[in-house]
């Protein structure tokens with residue numbers, strides 16, 4: 001099946017070991033992590049994952065008020081991505097969970113990260129974001145959007161974000177896009193910068209609680 005193929009190919013191409021203090025552990029864990037397309041039934045688990053990811057991993061980059069405000073509209077599930085078949089979840093086998101000593105409330109495969117790409121104009125925002133632009137992009141002229149990456153704090157810096165990013169870029173390229181762009185959080189910019197994205201301009205996103213969220217518009221050629 002085509003979807004399975006795209007994910008297998010993405011995993012085969014993933015450069016498993018990067019500069020990590022425990023490269024062998026990282027490699028062992030990654031062999032027990034699998035990517036698949038997200039389904040509507042995943043939404044309750046994704047909501048919890050996104051909440052934990054933002055609260056756990058953005059504390060060095062944003063204030064508590066920015067985080068609370070952004071969780072209302074900017075960070076959250078974008079069900080359009082799931083409906084489009086362009087949103088990916090990373091699942092860990094119990095063997096990988098044992099290696100991280102993470103707590104699992106899920107009996108078998110555990111969702112540890114999510115992220116994806118889009119063929120639509122919206123650059124960021126959850127289902128509750130009012131500035132959505134669902135119009136389709138033109139792959140010949142527009143950059144595919146890289147969207148909504150969230151890794152559980154127990155799984156950060158283990159290459160999961162990189163795996164999902166590679167699969168997203170591969171899928172967007174297969175759909176005819178030759179450029180990617182993203183509205184990166186200050187946290188996400190560290191991943192995207194390491195993967196060849198360059199900053200184009202700063203963006204300040206107004207939040208419902210009166211705060212604003214600085215993010216960075218970043219781009220990369222396929």
Ligand SMILES: CC(C)(COP(=O)(O)OP(=O)(O)OC[C@H]1O[C@@H](n2cnc3c(N)ncnc32)[C@H](O)[C@@H]1OP(=O)(O)O)[C@@H](O)C(=O)NCCC(=O)NCCS
Pocket residue numbers: 018019020053054057058148149150151152155156157158159160161162163183184185186187188189190191192194
């Ligand atoms: C940004 C995020 C998705 C990264 O996911 P991740 O799985 O931890 O990233 P990876 O392990 O694949 O990191 C790959 C490389 O990116 C860079 N990187 C990622 N996170 C970093 C950090 N916090 N500090 C410095 N470099 C970082 C490193 O070069 C890293 O390689 P290394 O670990 O071998 O040094 C994750 O931190 C997250 O979910 N953050 C909270 C939500 C968020 O802000 N999402 C981004 C939306 S745009």
